[in-house]
Amino acid sequence: MRAEPQTRATIARAVGGLLLIALAAGAVAAIVLALGLGGREPLDLKVERIAREANEKARPAADPFAWRDSRREQFEVRAALGSSHVIYALSPGGVVASAKRTAAFRPRIEAAAARHGVDADTLEAIVFLESAGRPDVIAGPTPESASGLSQILPSTATDLLGMQVDLPRSIELTKRLAKAKSRAEADRLRAERAAIDERFDPDQALDGAARYLQIAEQRFGVEDLAVVSYHMGIGNLETVLRDYANAPDDQPIAGLIAADGLSYAQVYFDSSPAEHRKAYEMLSGFDDDSSEYLWKIEASEQMLSLYRKDPGRLADTADLATSKATLEEVFHPESKTDVYDDPDEIEDGIDNGELVPLPADRKLGWIEDRDLGELADELDQSPQLYRAMRPEALATLSYMAALVRNLSGESKPLRVTSAVRDRTYQDLLVTENSQATEEYSLHTTGWSFDIRRDYASDRQAVAFQFVLDRLSSLALIDYAVEPGAIHVTVSGLGKQLLEGS
Structure with a gap:
């Protein structure tokens, strides 16, 4: 998929965390004005409206995250970001090192792309995502698996692309290569293997990948x-x-x-x-990851572009992306996000509209778990204090619950087990729960909540998994599976669910 120059500039600003970092930094400061929380109506009425209207937006006609042709560009931008965590987390040596290795092949990538009339940036992103710029990598134990710079299967190489692959000989040389006693011997064996299995020849591997894209584009x-x-x-x-x-x-x-x-x-x-x-x-x-492959290619293109323009910023974003098991610190970096240090700050947050208390209404498709805020007594606080979250998070929770209900047909509500905490509560939790982090927790910002992994039926579980995956692919949320709960963090894009509230 190729975008027009203006579109690609938009994508470049978005992917790598830049868009959401900006949104996160600005959303908190603007939230009172955006919501109109303050003097025009009682807070409890406003809270009920936020939850109810977000719930109603799960209807197809009103759903801001349902497919429309006019949303294609927006969705592609978000999907590239939403699928990027695994690239940051699994790139060998990190994304900067992987980008450096891949960029070294750029002249040869451009030559192969030109020969077959395909886009060089796309071809480079395939190399980055498939092999991280490593010509000898094999996806499995032997070259029977996808191999080489472009990770081509032997059958695809020979039957579709006309590449030379002597598979038995390649397997034998790979075994000998693993036992090589010197660098010189290893280099000789690699050269011998590349001669009889062109997937391990960088130029031939790039030409094969470009030829594949050419064939596929002609077909589709x-x-x-x-x-x-x-x-x-x-x-x-x-x-x-x-x-x-x-x-x-x-x-x-x-x-x-x-x-x-x-x-x-x-x-x-x-x-x-x-x-x-x-x-x-x-x-x-x-x-x-076949179904998300296009989004990962788009994300990879932007990581490579950022590497060429500002490798330090790419490294900084990678640090944020890999600090947790989700993109939550990309959504809300600690340096740019308000944290509630103690109970008084949570009370102030509720008073000024940064936080909103959770409404008690089973019709929303979720309810508070009875243990929510269970450590409050040890801090001489009411559990009710910890039954609050950011308005965007409340809207997203209510929207998700309605989607799950509509898809599954189940009336049993989801259970919210955790919402906002302050640092003193988090520190206490660490002593009692091995899953709790001693570091920066998004619960102390009000942007996260947990849902108990206890479902009315398989239908409800399947529906909830679909909602989690779809909304994370749109970068509205990211989530982590914990032993007893699903930990959800809402991005600044949750503000879209507040429109009209």
Whole structure:
């Protein structure tokens, strides 16, 4: 998928955490004005309205996160950010080192891209994401798996791309390489392997990847689907597209895409357990990251761009992204986010509208767990003090609960086990709960809440998992699975659910 220059500039500002860092820094300061909390109506009425209206936005016609053609650019930007954590977390040696290795191949990447009429930035992002710029990497124990700079399977290399792959010899040389006794011997074996298995020859691997993109784009007629197919496979993607469009097998795929104006963003964001179910089940059934591959490629492009422009900023963002198991510190960096140090600060936050108390209404699809704020007595406080959160978080919680209810048909509410805390409460919790962090906790900012992992049925559990995954892909939230609860952090984009409140 290629965007126009203005669009790509927008993406560049967004991915890598830059957009949400800016949103997080500005949202808190503007929140009272944005919500109108203060003197015009009682706080409890305003709180009920925030929760109720966010709940109602889960209806398809009113849903600000439901697919619309006009939202494509916005959703693609958010999806790149929402899927970026795994890249920061798993890049060998870190994203800066991976970007440096990958960028060293840029001249050869540009040459291969030019030969096949594909985008060099996309090809470079594939190298970054697939191999982190390592020409000899193998996805499994032997070259029977995807191998080389572009991580090409042997069957794809020989049957589709016309590459030379002597697989038995490649396997043998790989075994000998693992036992090499000197660097000279290892270099000789690598050269010998690259000669008989072109996937390990950087130039041939790049040419093969570029040729694949060229073939796939000719078949699908659009670049975004060609990129998706690089990981998902052409046949699998065609099945997803036909399932989405309810089209017969004999309809030419390029004609189907052109007639319906299909983009991958539409297929991905418009498929769910309730709509285009067959396509959704196919996408969710992959046991790898095929369904999110395009978003990770977009994120990788922007990481590489930022590496060239400002590697220090990329390193800083990577530090934020890898400090927790989620993107929560990218959403709300400690240096730019208000933290509640003690109970008095939480009270002040409620008084000035930075925090809102949780309404008691089962119709919202969630309720407070009876243990919420259970350590308050040890601090000579009321548990009610800790039953509050940021307005954006309350709106997001209510929106999520309504989506789960609508998808599952279950009336049993989700249970909120944790909301805002102050540092004194967090310090006490650390002594009693091994899962609690001694470091910066997003609970002490009001942006996080926990949902008990106790569901009315499998339908409710499946619906909740869908909501978590879909909203994290849109960078509205990120979440971590803990032993007894799902820890959710809401980004500054939750403000969108407050519009009209």
